[in-house]
Amino acid sequence: MKIQRLFLFTFLLAAVSAFAQTSVTATWPFDQGTANPSVAQINNDTAVTLSSFVLGSHLICTGIQAPNTESVSYSKIQPDAQTGSATPGHELSFMLKPSKGLLFTPTRVSFKTSRFGTDGGLLVLSRSTGEGAEEIIAQDIKPDRNNVDPFFTVCDYPLEGLTASGEPFVFKIYIHSLGSTKQIGFYNIAITGDIEGSLIEVAKYALNTAVSPAEAGDITLSPPGDTFDEGSEITLTANKAFGYTFSHWEDGQGTVLSEENPYVHTITADTNLIAVFDQLNTYGLVLSVEGGANDYMISASPAGTMVNDTLRYEEATQVSLKASGNKILTFNNWSSGETNSELLLDMNHDYELTAYYSAVDFIAGWDFYLPGNSGRIADFASEGNSASTLILRNAEGNATGWLDKSQQAAGGYEGRPAAVNWKNLTDKYYYQISFDATNFTDIKVASALLFNYNAYSKIKLEYSLDNESFTTVDTIRMSDNKVWYDTEFSLPADADHASKVYVRWLPDYSSPVLGTESNNDGTSISDIYITGTGLIYDDGKAPVLLSSVPADQSTGASATGKIVLSFDEKIKLSDSLFATLDALPLEGLVSGKTLSFAYRSLDYAKEYEFILPANAVSDLTDNFLDSVITIRFTTMERPVVSKKLYDAVVSNTEELLAALDAAHASQTGERYRILLKNGEYDLGSGITTITADKVSLIGQSREGVLVYNTSINEGISITSTIFLSGATGFYAQDISFQNKYPYMNSTGRAVVLRDTGTKNIFKNISLLSFQDTYYSGNSGRMYFEDCQINGVVDFICGGSDIFFNRCLLALEKRGGNCITAPSGTGNWGYVFSDCTIDGVDDEARAVVNGTYSLGRPWQGAPRAVYLNTLMKVVPTAAGWTNMSETVLPALFAEYNSVNANGESIDLSNRMKTFTAGTVTYNPALTAEQAAQFTVDNVLGGSDAWQPTLATEQAEAPVLSLEAGHLVWDSSAYVLCYVVCRDGEIVDVTTSCSYELPDVPESAEFVVRAANEQGGLSEASNPVLITGLQSVPLAPEFYALGNTLVLKGVAESLHLSLYDLTGLPVKSFETDSDVELSMKPGVYVLRLRSLHYDKRAVLVFK
Secondary structure, three states, X not given: OEEOOOOXXXXXXXXXXXXXXXXXXXXXXXXXXXXXXXOOEEOOOOOEEEEEEEEOOOEEEEEEEOOOOXXXXXXXXXXXXXXXXXXXXXXXEEEEEEOOOEEEEEEEEEEEEEEEOOOOOEEEEEEEEEOOEEXXXXXXXXXXXXXXXXXXXXXXXXXXXXXXXXXXXXXXXXXXXXXXXXXXXXXXXXXXXXXXXXXXXXXXXXXXXXXXXXXXXXXXXXXXXXXXXXXXXXXXXEEEOOOEEEEEEEOOOOOEEXXXXXXXXXXXXXXXXXXXXXXXXEEEEEEEEEOOOOHHHEEEEOXXXXXXXXXXXXXXXXXXXXXXXXXXXXXXXXXXXXXXXXXXXXXXXXXXXXXEEEEOOEEEEEOOOOOOOOXXXXXXXXXXXXXXXXXXXXXXXOEEOOEEEOXXXXXXXXXXXXXXXXXXXXXXXXXXXXXXXXXXXXXXXXXXXXXXXXXXXXXXXXXEOOOOXXXXXXXXXXOOOOOOEEEEEEOOHHHOOOOOEEEEEXXXXXXXXXXXXXXXXXXXXXXXXXXEEEOOOOOOOOOOEEEEEOOOOEEEEOOOEEEEXXXXXXXXEOOOOOEEEOOEEEOEEXXXXXXXEEEOOOOOOOEEEEEEOOOOEEEOOOOEOOOOXXXXXXXXXXXXXXXXXXXXXXXXXXXXXXXXXXXXXXXXXXXXXXXXXXXXXXOOOOOEEEOOXXXXXXXXXXXXXXXXXXXXOOEOOOOOOEEEOOXXXXXXXXXXXXXXXXXXXXXXXXXXXXXXXXXEEEEOOEEEOOEOOEEEOXXXXXXXXXXXXXXXXXXXXXXXXXXXXOOEEEEOOOOOXXXXXXXXXXXXXXXXXXXXXXXXXXXXXXXXXXXXXXXXXXXXXXXXXXXXOEEOOOOOOOOEOOOOOOOOOOEEEEEOOEEOOOOEOOOOOOOOEEOOEEOOXXXXXXXXXXXXXOHHHHHOOOOOOOHHHHHOOOOOOOOEEEOOEEXXXXXXXXXXXXXXXXXXXXXXXXXXXXXXXXXXXXXXEEEEEEOOOOOEOXXXXXXXXXXXXXXXXXXXXEEEOOEEEEEOOOOOEEEEEXXXXXXXEEEEEEOOOEEEEOOOEEEEEEEEOOOOEEXXXXXXX
C-alpha cells in the first residue's frame, strides 16, 4: 500500500476578514497535451478554493502542435464521433469556486483556437447558471485553420450583467461538426472576474488517497485537489487496472467505508481513503498466421492487454476473433477446426491458435493497413518482388509523399485504408508502381480509386516496360465524390515474363475537374493487387489430398461453415462435376492449393455426407484425381444460452445515457444489453453516438417506448437521433425512434438513424421522420425485420448491402415523395423483400397514391430491388426517377409487385432512361433472377453471417400458480425472463418462478422470455390475481397403495385421471378432500382450478 500524500492540518479558528473587490484571473495554458494540469494558474490564490479542467467523455487529446506563425503549442482535441450540435460529452469544462465568504462575478472568458487539417468543426461556448442549467455565450464559432492566414482565432468574450455568486462558475467549450479523425487546438483558456465579500477562514483538510495493491489502478477526484474546505463533498472514482476488480473503500485503519463506486465523501477531518481491489485470473492468447497472410489480418475484440509480449485477457472475457481476407488471400480455417472466419472465445484458459490461409497466384499487393506515405513497399510480395514500390511522382520524375490514410495511421478513408494524393493539381502528381513479372503470364491489375474535394474525372491506367514509353490499357471514369471505383484490367501479352513492368494511374488532364473547388488533388487509391498465372510444371501426378476440415468421422462441426480440402499442389475444379452435401450441390472455391465449399443452416446434431466425385479436381496441367473424396461428419449440438440479466434496465433519459456510457466503458467483450421500460426518452437537440460493438437496445414495446431528439438545424450528417459510428453487432428491438425536427414548417433533412457500422440488426422498430430518415454508410451489411420506416423524400438513403424483410414503408402526406436514394457502394444494394408500401393515414394515401417514386440514383452505380411488394398505394407508372445528371443505376428493379387488391402491377412503363443515360437491364426481374436475392446471398459475406438466427424469438412461457408463486418451465435457449404487472415491468430474473407480492386489488401478471440478443418474446398466458389472501395453495396428493389421496382442497377443482395411452379413466369436480380406490397401474393425474393446472404421474399397487 502506498499513500500518495500526507498533510497534517489543524482546525483554524473561524475568522472573518474583509476582502476588497479585486480582479482575479484563472488560466489554463493548455500547451502540454495529455499532460495538461487540471488545476488553473490563479493570480490570487486566496480568492479561489478550487479550480479544475475536465475533458468530455467523447473527446480525446491527441497531442500538441503550433499553428503557423505561432511559437506556442496548442493542445489538439478530437471527438470519437461527429455530432451536429452542442452535445454532452463533447465539451471542455473549466471550473472556479470562490473561497468561502467570497462572491465571484465573471466578467470575461478568452482563449486561442485553431483547426488542424480540416474545414470542419464549430464551437459553442456556454456558462453555468445554477442547478445544471447553461446559457449560451457564443454559438457556431469557426476557428481559422492552422495553415491558412491568420492561422488561429482569438476568442475574447465579455460577460455582462452577471450577478456575484459563491457557487462554482463553469465555462464550457462544446465541439461539434468535427470529423472523428480531425482536431481543433486550444491555448491559454482564461476566466476573469471580480472577487468581493468577507473571507471566512475555514478549516481545510487533507484528503490522501491510495490504491491497494498499488498497481491495481488509480483514483479520480471530482473536484480534483488534495486539500478541501470543511464540509466539501468529493466524488471519488476508483479506476481499475488490467487484471483487477474494485472491491471497496477503506480508511487508513482497515475499516470498510463503502462498496459504492463512485463514492461521495464529505470531508470533516484529515482523511485517508484507500481503494481496495481484488486480483483476477488472466489468460493468454497467442495468434499466428500461415499461408502468406499478414498477422494484422487477424483482429481481436476487445483488443486485450500486452503483458510480457503476450496478449492477455481477464477471466470470462468473451473475445471475438476475425480473420479477414482480400483479393489474393482466402481464410480457410483455424487450427482448432472451425471454418468460420469469426470465432468466439471464452477466456477461461490460455489459447494458442493459427489462422490458415491460401493464396492465388499473385505478384504484389498493397492493402494500406500499415502506416506509410511515400515509397511504399508492397504489403504482399511474391518471390523477387519484395522491393516492389508504390510512389507518387510527376512527369519530371520527382517523387513526393501523399496524405497517409492507412488503417493504422488514420482509420482509413471513406471506408477503406488508402493513399490520398493531396498535392497541388497544377503540379500533376500521379501514382505509379513497378514489379517483376518474370515468372508470370496473364497479368491483371486491380485497384480502387476515389476522389474527394476535386480531381480529374478520368484516370488512364497505363503500363510500360522501360518507364519511358507508356501504353494506355483502359480509362477509369469517376463521376461522384466519396465513391470507390473498383476496376481490374488485363495487361497485354508483352508484359508476360517481363523483368520489369511499370504501371501508372495518370489523370487525363483534358478531362473535367469534378468536386468541390480546392487547390489540392483529392485522388485516392486503395486495394492494389497484381495477379497473374505462375509458371506451371507438369509432374505427371494427380494432386494428393493432405487434409480436410472437418475431418472424416469428426463431430462438432459448425452448422454454418465450409468444407476445406488441402492438396499438395495448386489445383483447379471441373466445370461439369459438382460436390454434394447430402445430395445437395455445393459451389467450390479454389485458392491455390485449397478447395473450399461453403454451406449454411445445417441441422444441429446430425450426420452429413460430403462427396466430391472422381475427376472433379486436377492440378494445373490436367492430372485428374480419379478417386472419390467422401467425408462424413456430425454437426454440433445447438448452443445453449447462458442465463444472464440485462446489464441495465432504464426508465428515463439519464439512466439510458448512463447505460450507454457503461456499454462504451465495458471491456468484457460480451454483448451489453439495455432494456428500456415504456416511456419517452428525450435526447435533446444533439446526436447520441454509439461506437461500442455488440450493444442491444430492447424496448418493452414498440408502441410504448419512444426515443427521440429534436434537431435544431437540418443536415444529413448533423441531425441523427442515433448515430452508429462504426459499431458492429448492434441489435435494436421493439422501440420507436423519432427525429422531431419540424419538417413540415421548414423542410430539410432530419436523420433518425445513421449507421456506418456493419452486421447491425433491427427487429420491430419504427424510424419516424420525413427526409433522410435512415442514412446508411458505405461498407456495411444490415438487416431489418418487421420494421416501419416513415418519410417523404429519400427517407432510405446511402450505401451498403441492406435487407429489409417484411417492413412497412410509410409515406407521409406530400406529393412527389421518393422512398430511396441509394448510392453505389454495395454488391447488392437495398433489397426489399415481402414489404408493404402505404400512406400513414387516409389523408396521406389520397395524396401519395400514384405520385411517389420507388427510388432515385444518388451516387456511384446504385442498386435497389423490390420483391413481392404489397403496394397499398402505387407509385407513378415510371416507378423510378432522376436525381443527378451523371449517376446511372446499376439495377433498379421489381418482382411480383401487387396492389391493395392483390392484383399484379403493370411494370411495362418502368423507367429505363435516366438523365445520365439508358440502362441495359430489365426493371422487371424474372423469377430466377429474384430468387438470387436471399438473406444468405445478400448478407452472408465471407463470414456466413446469418442475422435471422439473432431475430428468432424465444417461446413465450406458460404460467401456472403454485403456493403464491408464478412458475414456468425453464428453457436452455432463453437469456432471462421479464415479469410484468398490469403492463409495468416489476422484475427481471433468471429463475423460473416469481413470488407474488401482496396485491390489495386485482392485478394481471405476464412473463416474457428474452432471446440471446435480449429481444422479448410474446407475453405468456395472463394470470389474474385478486389478492394474495385469495390465492389457494395447490392441494397435496399421492398414491397410497391402491388409493389416491387428495388433501388440502381449498377451492373447486376438476380432477382427471388418464392411462398412459391418453384415454380418460375418471373425471369429476370436487371442492373437498378425496380418497379414491384405483386399479393397480400407472396413471396421469391432472388437477385444474382457476389458479393452477398441475399434472403428475402416479403408480398404484
